[in-house]
Amino acid sequence: MMNLLRSIAKSIPLVVVLLIVIELVWSNTLVGSGRDVRSIDLAIAQLRQENEVLAQQVASASALTTISVHAKEMGFVAPAKSQFVMIGGAELPVAIARPQ
Amino acid sequence: MLRIWTLFILIIVFFTAIIFRLFYWQIIRGDDLRSQASAQYNLELTIPAVRGTIADVRGSPLAMNQQASLVYGQPKEIENKPMVAKLIAPLLKVEEPSLLETLSLPDRVWVPLAHKVETPVVDEIKKMNIKGIGFEPEPKRYYPEASMAAQLLGFVGSDQNGQDMGYFGLEGFYDRELRGRGGSIQMEKDVQGSAILVGDSRRTEAQDGRSLVLWTDRTVQHIAESRLSAGIEKYGAKEGTVTIMDPKTGGILAMATYPSYDPARYGDFDRTLYKNPIVASTYEPGSTYKVLVVSGAIQEKAVKADTIMNEEGPVDVGDYTIRTWNNQYHGPITITKVLEYSSNVGMVFIGNKLGKEKLLKYIHAYGFGSPTGIDLQEESSPEMRKDTEWRDIDLATASFGQGIAVTPIQMVRAVGALANDGWLMEPHMVKEIVDSTGKKTEIKPKKVRQVVSASTADILTEMMVSAVDLGEAKWAKPAGYRIAGKTGTAQIPVAGHYDEKKTIASFVGFGPADDPKFVMLVTLREPQSSPWGSETAAPLFFNIARDLFAYYSLPASP
Incomplete structure (x- = not known):
């Protein structure tokens, strides 16, 4: 029993040194991870900015004012008169059909 | 003994000094030092909320x-x-001496030079690689449709603390929803400024602003604005408005105004243009108001559509004489014809039949004298005189829309009730609010009250259709469509009297009459080509209506 206790007591400094080494390695790894996290954050911000720019470009290109300018340049003109194809019979106007 | 006492006192003084010094550093300067220390080992980042x-x-x-x-x-x-x-002043569009003065301020380690500078300019400055010039992200508002719907949208400026703040229109009304709430991250940092993950950290997430989905349709807005612009040029009017509403929901489909401004460059424009005249300016509605008075008279059974009145000449009210707009008189005519001829004399007859109390009841029931509740920041409502202060002449002129001030939104909402079975709706811009997680909150249409019955509304619809088909503006009406409408020409009050040469021409109506998709009001201030609504506002109304029928695929009857 005494021998066991002695051997444990002798191994304590070794365990302490081992734990210190593990702590150092682990902390060092985490510090490195902090840098990685920062670079990932920067990448996210960069992608978000690019998305914003793209959304703005899409909105600008699909704006009615832009489309109407392009349409004019390409020779499109507003129709003088609309043409409709009628399907089915005309219904009685609601204002007339309602009982007074 | 003396030496012992001296030493003792010196020790006491020495320790007292230490205690005072500790008190100073730990208690008095404690917070300050803690924050300085925190700044040295903590990394604090603000997370701005996206508008x-x-x-x-x-x-x-x-x-x-x-x-x-x-x-x-x-x-x-x-x-x-x-x-x-010298290098960056032209790019930042600031005066060179002013910029130099800012850069030369003594004892300043950091000075802002220009806010919200667009990316191409920033890129150009970055290429110069100037030591001591830096950049911070500061998003700004972008309007893909340029100045379209400017007075409806409002703009984003700065508050007293330099933070973004919405002014006027939707940006002003919904500023709190749109701006969101900024967040922050606080972490321990290493010597190079990188975060230490094993250290303490505190993160408060930003809450991005909510987005708005409107009832407004940009195509309808584009139609209204381009037609209004052409109409202003054609008729030589000083100002003009077009308001288009869905009568069944109260949703505003378009609001076009002239003159307007560019919200991206609001600082370059006169401040008087910031307010939306459709909700903030008043005008006398003139003959367009007649349909509302007639609806009240029919609802109260004071008259019927075929009641005969004798339009034999001018009519005296107190010391005043009321004439028709063209001083022509048609003898015995029906109430329907009163609207067709837009007879002021006929309206005085109807006003008398209805009586003061009931006329005032309908003026209030249609919502005049109080704001409509539309979700635009600058809405105002003209004050109306007290009910006890109405004289006979006031009632007579109010029956044909003079001597009473309204806003265009009040007028379009009131006529919208005739297109909606008599139900007055609360006009609304926003249909849906979407939060940053995508959750949608629908804003349901709100019925205010039923002013007249559905059958009265139908009778008025037919009378208004007749006023369009047989009235002064029939030449401009699109063929094959049933449109209910009424012209209006109101003289402008100037210094206590009416200026006969200056008018506000207007046209209000809805279509198709049997199942209305829109109710629309067109107003033109001081048109030069003709003072009459039937020759200016009415053709403009019909041009817009023609485009809307095509847009909504509503075919003409053969």
Whole structure:
């Protein structure tokens, strides 16, 4: 029993040194991870900015004012008169059909 | 013994001094030192909230965010200040001496040079690689449709603390929803400024602003604005408005105004243009008001559509004489004809039949004298005189829309009730609010009250259809469509009297009459080609209506 206790007591400094080494390695790894996290954050911000720019470009290109300018340049003109194809019979106007 | 006492006192004094010094550093300066220490080992980042967007009913953006930057200077690090000022002043669009003065301020380590500078300019300055000039992201509003719907949207400026704040229109009304709430991250940092993950950290997430989806349709808005612009040019009017509403929901489909401004460059325009005249300016509605008075008279059974009145000449009310607009008189005519001829004399007859109390009852029931509740910041309502202060002449002139002030939104809402079975709706811009997680909150249409019965509304619809088909503006009406409408020409009150040469021409109506898709009001201030609504506002109304029928695929009857 005494021998066991002695051997444990002798191994304590070794365990302490081992734990210190593990702590150092682990902390060092985490510090490195902090840098990685920062670079990932920067990448996210960069992608978000690019998305914003793209959304703005899409909105600008699909704006009615832009489309109407392009349409004019390409020779499109507003129709003088609309043409409709009628399907089915005309219904009685609601204002007339309602009982007074 | 004396030496012992002296030593003792010296020790006491010495320790007292230490205690006072500790008290000073730990208690008095404690917070300050803690914050300084925190700044040395803590990394604090603010997470700005993204302002919500504003989109039309189909999701097309009308106001969104674009990247921009705050350009700042660190004077102590700039070597040749005059040269730097000369290089970047033209790019930042600031005066060179003013910029140089800012950069030369004594004892300043950081000075803002220009806010919300667009990315191409920032990129150009970055290429110069100037030491002591830095950039911070500072998003700004972007309007894909340029100045379209400017007075409806409002603009984003700065508050007293330099933070973004919405002014006027939707940006002003919904500022709190749109702006969101900024967040922050606090972490321990290493010597290079990188975060230490094993250290303490505290994160408060930003809550992005909510986005708005409107009832407004950008195509309808485009139609209204382009037609209004052409109409202003054709008729030589000083100002004009077009308001288009869905009568069944109260949703505003379009609001066009002239003159207007560009919300991206609001500072370059006269401040008087910021307010939307459709909700903030008043006018006398003139003959367009007649349909509302007639609806009250029919509802109260004071008259019927075929009641005969004798339009034999001018009518005297107190010391005043009321004439028809063209001084022509048709003898015995029906109430329907009173609207067709737009007879002021006929309206005095109807007003008398209805009586003071009931006329005032309908003026209030249609919502005049109080704001409509539309979700635009600058809405106002003209004060109306007290019910006890109405004289006979006031009632007579009010029956044909003179001597009473209304806003265009009040007028379009009131006529909208006739297109909606008599139900008065609360006009609304926003249809849906979407939060940053995508959760949608629908804003349901709100019925205010039923002013007249559905059958009265139908009778008025037929009378208004007749006023369009047989009235002064029949030449401009699109063929094959049933449109209910009424022209109006009101003289403008100037210094206590009416100026006969200056008028506000207007036309209000809805279509198709049997199942209305829109109710619309067109107003033109001081048209030069003709003072009459039937020759200016009415053709403009019908031009817009023609485009709307095509847009909504509503075919003409053969």
